[in-house]
Amino acid sequence: MIKLNKNKFGFLNSSLVLPSMIITLISFPFLSYAGGASMHSPIEQFVVKKIFEIQDPFFGYDISFTNASLFMVLASIVPLLILTMGVRYAEMIPGKLQSISEMLFEFVENLLIENTGNAGRPYFSFIFTLFLLILFGNLLGMLPYSYTFTSQIIITFFMAIIIFISVTVIGIFRHGFGFLSLFLPSGTPLVLQPLLFVIELISYCIRPISLSVRLFANMLAGHTLLKVFGGLAVMLIGSGSVFLMPIAILPIGAIIGMTALEVLVAVLQAYVFTVLTCIYLNDALNLHH
Amino acid sequence: METEAAKLIAAGLAVAPLLGAAVGLGVLFSGIVNSMARNPSMSGELRAIAFLYFALVEATGLFGLVVAFLILFAF
Numbered sequence: 001m002i003k004l005n006k007n008k009f010g011f012l013n014s015s016l017v018l019p020s021m022i023i024t025l026i027s028f029p030f031l032s033y034a035g036g037a038s039m040h041s042p043i044e045q046f047v048v049k050k051i052f053e054i055q056d057p058f059f060g061y062d063i064s065f066t067n068a069s070l071f072m073v074l075a076s077i078v079p080l081l082i083l084t085m086g087v088r089y090a091e092m093i094p095g096k097l098q099s100i101s102e103m104l105f106e107f108v109e110n111l112l113i114e115n116t117g118n119a120g121r122p123y124f125s126f127i128f129t130l131f132l133l134i135l136f137g138n139l140l141g142m143l144p145y146s147y148t149f150t151s152q153i154i155i156t157f158f159m160a161i162i163i164f165i166s167v168t169v170i171g172i173f174r175h176g177f178g179f180l181s182l183f184l185p186s187g188t189p190l191v192l193q194p195l196l197f198v199i200e201l202i203s204y205c206i207r208p209i210s211l212s213v214r215l216f217a218n219m220l221a222g223h224t225l226l227k228v229f230g231g232l233a234v235m236l237i238g239s240g241s242v243f244l245m246p247i248a249i250l251p252i253g254a255i256i257g258m259t260a261l262e263v264l265v266a267v268l269q270a271y272v273f274t275v276l277t278c279i280y281l282n283d284a285l286n287l288h289h
Numbered sequence: 290m291e292t293e294a295a296k297l298i299a300a301g302l303a304v305a306p307l308l309g310a311a312v313g314l315g316v317l318f319s320g321i322v323n324s325m326a327r328n329p330s331m332s333g334e335l336r337a338i339a340f341l342y343f344a345l346v347e348a349t350g351l352f353g354l355v356v357a358f359l360i361l362f363a364f
Contacts, residue, residue: 043362214344217351220358265344272344 021256042227046151046220068149072133075140075149079104079132104132108274115278119285127281130159131274138219138266142259150269151219153212160212163277171284182287211276218269222262229255296360303357310350317342 050064086101094102108128112120120127134150141148149155171179183200184193229251236248321339325332 041362043358210348213352213355214348217348217355218344221351221354224358268340268344272341275341 042224042231043220045147045223045227048152067147068152068155071137071140071147071149072155075133075136078140079136104128111274112278115275116282116285120278120281123281127274127277130163130277131270134159134215134273135267135270138270139263141219141223142263142266148219148223150215151223153216156212156216157208159273160208163211163280164208167280167284170281171287174285175287178287179284182283207280211273215269215273218265222258222265226255226258226262229258296364300357300360303360304353306353307350310346310353313346313349314343317346 048066048068050066051070053062053064055061056063082097083101083104086097086099090098105128108131109124112124112127116123137150138148140146141150171182175181183197183204185196185200188196233248233251233255236244236251239245317339321335324335
C-alpha cells in the first residue's frame, strides 16, 4: 500500500517557499528598475563590473577586482566564519551554528568515504572546500542584488580542469602505466579493444567540459528564467491597464515557485559537482575494484 | 533583418533538446515512483539517488539552452 506522507514534504513549505516569497518581494524594486522604460536584456545580470582596477605589473594583464571576485571572496569567508564560530565553543549538546557546521562536515565526509573508501581520506579537505565554495557561491547568488560567480563558465571550467588534471596525476602516481587500464574494461574481446580504448579515452577527456558546463548552465538558465518572468510581471504592472494588471499575479507566483526551485538546484548542483569529483577520484584511486 | 530572423529561428531550434530532457525526467521519476511503491523501505535512499540523477538529466537539456543563449546574445 502506498502511504502518502505529508510530513516528508512539509519542509518545503516552511524552509523554501517563505524565503522565496521574501526574496521575490525584496527584488521587486530592482526588477521594476531593470524592466522600466526599455526592457533590458535578461542576461545583463551576468555582466562583470570592475570595482577597482588593478593592472598586472609584469605582463600587463587586467586583473581588476570585480563583482565576481567580491562574491568569490564572500563565498570563501562566509563558510569559514560559520565553521569557526560554530566550533569555537564546542559543546556536547550542539547549538544551531555548531549543528550546521557538524552536519556540513559529516555530510561531505560520508559522501567521500562512500564513494572512494579509505583511500580518499587524504583528499577530504579539498573536497570539503570545493563543496563549500560552490554551495555558498550558489546560495549567495540567490540573494537579491547579488552576483552568482558560478554562472561564469571560466570559473567553473577552471575548477573542473584543476580537478581533472590532479585526478589524472594522482592516478598516474599511484598506478603508473597500470592507470591506462582505466580505459579498458576487463573482459573486452581483442577485436573491440582499440575501438573501446578510443571511446573511453574521449569520454575521459570530455569530463571537465561536462562537469563545468553542468554547473554553469544550471545557474545561467535559472537566473535568466527568473529575470524573464520578472520582466513579464513588471511589463504587465507597468501597462497601467485594468485588465492586464491583475494578470501580473501569475508571473509573480511563478517567480516564487521558481526561486524555491532555484534554491533547491543551488544545493543540488553543489552536491552533484562534489559527488562527481569523488567518483572521478575513485576511478584514479581504486582501479577496477 | 534576415540574419536577425535566422538567429531567432536558430535559437528556437536549439532548445529542442529540452524535449529529450523532459522525456528523460519523466522516465526517471516514473521509475523512482515505481520502485518506491514496490519497496517503501527504500524510499529515503531512492530519493537521494533521484535527486542526483535529476540534476544529471536536467543538465543535458540545459546544454541546448546554453547554445540557444549563445546564438541569441553572443553573436
